[in-house]
Amino acid sequence: MTGALHHKRFMRCLRTPLGGAMASAMQAFTDAFSSYRASVADYAIYSIVMVIASMALSFSQRFAWAFLA
Amino acid sequence: MFASGAGFGFAAVGAGLSLLALFVGLLAVLWVSSGLHGAYLSTLNGFISKRSQSFGAFFLCVPKFATSLMIISIICGVLVGAPLVFVFALAPSLGAILSIVALLLIILYVLAASFLLAFAMPCAVVDGKEPISAIRVSVVSCLRNPDQVFLFFVIAFVLAIPGIVPIFNLLYLPLFYMPLTISALLRLYRTVH
Numbered sequence: 001m002t003g004a005l006h007h008k009r010f011m012r013c014l015r016t017p018l019g020g021a022m023a024s025a026m027q028a029f030t031d032a033f034s035s036y037r038a039s040v041a042d043y044a045i046y047s048i049v050m051v052i053a054s055m056a057l058s059f060s061q062r063f064a065w066a067f068l069a
Numbered sequence: 070m071f072a073s074g075a076g077f078g079f080a081a082v083g084a085g086l087s088l089l090a091l092f093v094g095l096l097a098v099l100w101v102s103s104g105l106h107g108a109y110l111s112t113l114n115g116f117i118s119k120r121s122q123s124f125g126a127f128f129l130c131v132p133k134f135a136t137s138l139m140i141i142s143i144i145c146g147v148l149v150g151a152p153l154v155f156v157f158a159l160a161p162s163l164g165a166i167l168s169i170v171a172l173l174l175i176i177l178y179v180l181a182a183s184f185l186l187a188f189a190m191p192c193a194v195v196d197g198k199e200p201i202s203a204i205r206v207s208v209v210s211c212l213r214n215p216d217q218v219f220l221f222f223v224i225a226f227v228l229a230i231p232g233i234v235p236i237f238n239l240l241y242l243p244l245f246y247m248p249l250t251i252s253a254l255l256r257l258y259r260t261v262h
Contacts (some may be wrong), residue, residue: 024260025220032252035117038244042116043248046127049241050109057102064094 076235100135103142109132110194113252117259137193140200145189149182183209189216191258214261221257225250 036043090224108130156175160168188207192198198206211218228246232238 013197024217025224025257028221028253028257028260029224029249030115031256032249035119035252036249038119039116039121042121043113044244045084046109046112046122047243047248048129050105050247053105054102057098061095061098064091 096139099142100139101131103138104131104133104135106190107131107138107194110134110190110251110255113248114191114195116254117252117256134194137200137203138190141189141193141203144200144204145182145186148186149179153179184215184218184222187211187221187254188258188262191255192262195255195258196262208260210261217257217261223251225253 074198089262108127110132111130112127115122153175156171160171163171185208186204188199188210189204190208192203192210196206228250232242232246234241
């Protein structure tokens, strides 16, 4: 039995009033994880760029506050 | 008399100019930060659609999204933060029981407001909507699919638990948790909208 068939059966099991919601929210995480796994290096690079840039901005803001105080 | 008055005037003008410079600086930092956030969301949205992104395109996205995301941040900040500050300011004069009730009510309000505004930034980035329109779309989408958004937050919370481990969280949060949850939020927005 293939993984796709497993996935289809799993999603069919979730088609209840709560299951529909669970299917969508879980599907979002499943898709996101598949995409993450496919291009993990790209995700990592841009996340690091984002974190470093945010830290630099935060530091410059603190510096400005300290300078004015 | 004249000399001291003139001194006071110069001091007031200097303080005013310093505050103005600080305000402009804060706005500039918020603008760049919002632009970076928008570029990051746009990049992750491209990855979900199997589109790669160059560094040049990433930084070109910064001015594209900066203004709209900055306005969304300010509006959301005021909507969520202003009542909170108001209640914190009033709490001492309300008495013990009333202040606790007011704090509980305001915490509920903050949670509900954060819940309803979850899709505001994804909407502005994915569909290129104006700030007010993006906030409206976010509220409508969350009200139509509260169970899905709630489950998203539950899963995101569960995934955040390993982030309490010291040292490990320095790698886990920025390299796994942040991109995964933001991608999932974008994906969920594209599903429900």
